[in-house]
Amino acid sequence: MMGQNIERKIIGILRVLSGAGEPIGANLIARQLRHLGIVLDGRTVRYHLKIMDEQGLTKKEGREGRLITPKGLSELEDALVSDRVGLIITQIESLSYQVTFNPWKKEGKVILNTSLIKKDKFKEALSIIKRVLKSRIGMSILVICRQEGERIGDLVIPKGEIGLGTVCSITINGILLKEGIPVEAKLGGIVQVSDFVPQRFTELVTYGGSTLDPLEIFMQSNMTSVLNAVGAGSGKILANLREIPAVALDKAEVILEGLKQIGLAGTVIVGRPGQPVLEVSPGLDRVGIVVLGGLNPLAAVEESGIKTESKAISTLVNFSELRPIEEIK
Structure with a gap:
């Protein structure tokens, strides 16, 4: 043996x-x-x-x-x-460490989720993705699009498919880590949205005890209603939670604001020291930070009946390769 x-x-x-x-x-x-x-x-x-x-x-x-x-x-x-067991947390920690993106210089590597979409369905899927990202239910408006035979990081796009890379919210963990702020990835889950405002987590899976990325699990299980959240303001979307030391809060907020200015952080909800964020309490002297998942646009595509092959926390690419979603045709 x-x-x-x-x-x-x-x-x-x-x-x-x-x-x-x-x-x-x-x-x-x-x-x-x-x-x-x-x-x-x-x-x-x-x-x-x-x-x-x-x-x-x-x-x-x-x-x-x-x-x-x-x-x-x-x-x-x-x-x-x-x-x-625990393989996903190992992958999160490994890729977070490899993030080199500097928000002030706008250069370095970020983490992507990758998705494969059939060529004949891509135009319809792209329209949905643009609608979701315009509503800020996602990590970033910046994406990578590649044709068959081309690469997104380590992924080679198969024949008959188009590849799309969306910025993974775990990128924020890596950026904060590089700025000297310890980050602990806690959980991924489903967040209830009412009147276009995220209200609370309704489903949770911790990263430490999961083989797959929780957001991938929820997406594949058809547990989201992203299209309803975008259209009617009420639905269930993907998000994850990380914690940082309370003493690092001021510095983290400056960094997160900088990321928003360059289109790298859509909707981020920052808690207060020791206080619940979306009804989840952080540890002692800790602060919870919720980021809407980069897979939300693809969850919406799946809800519309278009199948994708999506992988969370998939690969690393240079920030310079990203383009605004509106430039993708």
């Missing part, structure tokens, strides 16, 4: 391959493993791939590429619960 540390690496490689959609090599796998908190060089990945080929979990495609096999997909599905 393989050791738990080795199995974690194997499962990580299988996760990367399952999400690639095409054959990829050891060096690219190694880069994507870092997003899962697994640090391996290309040579070590090749060693594991050779063993995985022999076990029937992967197969060679071309000179260097690998694909996951049906057996590999089954193994991934049956992965140890102890290995999977």
